[in-house]
Amino acid sequence: MTCATAPAAHREHLLEVLVADHAKPLLAYVERMLRDRHTAEDIVQETLIRAWHHADRLRASEGSIRGWLLTVARNLAIDRIRSAYSRHESVGAEHQGLLQNDHADTSAASVDALALLRHLSHEHREVLVHTYLQDRTVHETARILGVPAGTVKSRQHYALRQLRNRVRSRAAVEAPDRAAAA
Numbered sequence: 001m002t003c004a005t006a007p008a009a010h011r012e013h014l015l016e017v018l019v020a021d022h023a024k025p026l027l028a029y030v031e032r033m034l035r036d037r038h039t040a041e042d043i044v045q046e047t048l049i050r051a052w053h054h055a056d057r058l059r060a061s062e063g064s065i066r067g068w069l070l071t072v073a074r075n076l077a078i079d080r081i082r083s084a085y086s087r088h089e090s091v092g093a094e095h096q097g098l099l100q101n102d103h104a105d106t107s108a109a110s111v112d113a114l115a116l117l118r119h120l121s122h123e124h125r126e127v128l129v130h131t132y133l134q135d136r137t138v139h140e141t142a143r144i145l146g147v148p149a150g151t152v153k154s155r156q157h158y159a160l161r162q163l164r165n166r167v168r169s170r171a172a173v174e175a176p177d178r179a180a181a182a
Contacts, residue, residue, distance in 0.1 A: 047073040124159035
């Protein structure tokens with residue numbers, strides 16, 4: 001019986017047990033990793049909710065519930081560290097009077113990048129998304145995609161080579177046009 005089909009009283013009891021038995025050690029673990037209590041509390045809450053939603057996995061797993069919870073909490077903490085959320089910088093008082101740069105160049109570059117990526121095969125594009133946009137390692141990407149690490153490296157190499165060749169050929173075509181316009 002999954003958590004979603006379990007009686008409401010059983011589900012509430014499960015959540016109470018998870019919180020009572022595991023919340024404090026999880027919070028201490030995540031807070032040591034992040035050095036931020038509020039973010040650690042958010043991650044512990046998300047971890048316990050995931051455990052509650054996947055109660056059948058907790059019972060079926062060969063390892064301990066605490067080990068599963070610590071692994072989930074660690075992965076969530078690492079995701080938070082890597083996320084753009086953790087990289088945002090606040091504008092200090094010394095910068096408040098400066099004008100923001102026009103974002104048109106950034107938007108145009110994004111459109112160009114998307115057009116280039118559309119020419120890649122699904123496998124090559126998928127590897128680039130994981131390694132560059134989601135900031136994953138080769139081994140993490142290999143595990144997620146279910147392929148050997150060497151395959152990820154190869155796909156990454158050939159995808160980047162194909163992108164470079166396409167950019168060079170575009171530049172060669174556009175160069176005479178720019179010279180004629182000048």
